Amino acid sequence: MSHKQPELEKSLRRKIDASSFASLRSGCTLVDIRETEDWTYATYVDKDESKKEIRAKFLVGADGKTGFVRKNYLEPKGIRLLWAESTKYQETWVALNWKITLPTPKTHPAFPLWRLGYTPEQVYDLFFPSEFRSLCNPDRPAVCGRFGPASDTLWRFEFVVSRGEDAAEMARPEKIDEVVIPYLTHPGSRYGLVSNIAKDMTTYLLG
Structure with a gap:
């Protein structure tokens, strides 16, 4: 089930207000x-x-x-x-929620997939697929996926803070880029292009 907490809470509050059995x-x-x-x-x-x-x-x-x-x-x-004790787990994670603004040929004319005929919606689906995914990276486990109503284009990414790292430091934009951007980097060969669609392109999608 995918939901957006503020909307869920509004719905619950409306139901409570209308009920004679709860306050x-x-x-x-x-x-x-x-x-x-x-x-x-x-x-x-x-x-x-x-x-x-x-x-x-x-x-x-x-x-x-x-x-x-x-x-x-x-x-x-x-x-x-x-x-x-054998499965005790206590780690710190950085959790990020983004509202994705779809790029368009007008807002980002240099984005290479336009000339291949891709639409903004197709680009969004390619870089932010609908499934919620566990990224089983042994060096840094992470999870990511869409959440909330599809029309809201919300995307979540969480990653673990490794031993010896400072949690506040890892939540800085520069560190977030280091962790997240590789997952949003597509090899150019996937689209018949010479260069990868890397940081300079994926930042279009993250605003």
Whole structure:
């Protein structure tokens, strides 16, 4: 399933607003959880700094591994996230989201594929195929692919920060170019051309 988070959230909010069985309380901070034999109670502070309580048969803690439910409620009870030591994985990745603007013969007249009859849409499909791909590079694993509605032309690229590298440095535009551009470089022979369609061409596609 491919979706764009802001649009998904808008849709969920509309459904909640229209439902008589749910309500959304934004700008609140959870401060306490307690249980009785019949109910679970959650105490929270709202955006007006008023403390309030809500009760339910169940409480779902979907606030992440460092959220209040795990750190302040489950872990004090001895319920902890256990690592599978043989497969423990904890790496830093750089995640990039791009909105791709399709080049045209007018905006980029030197792009070599125009004279071969390619359209902007065909160029986009060639350089940014619809499948989400895992790039099993042993030196630097990466993933990439389109996401969201097709009409939005959104593309995501993620790559791992190697041991000894600085994450902030690897997120600089120059370092991003070093990692991403090779994957967007096509051999000229693929199109019957002498020169590769390399950085100077792929930057047309990335803006």
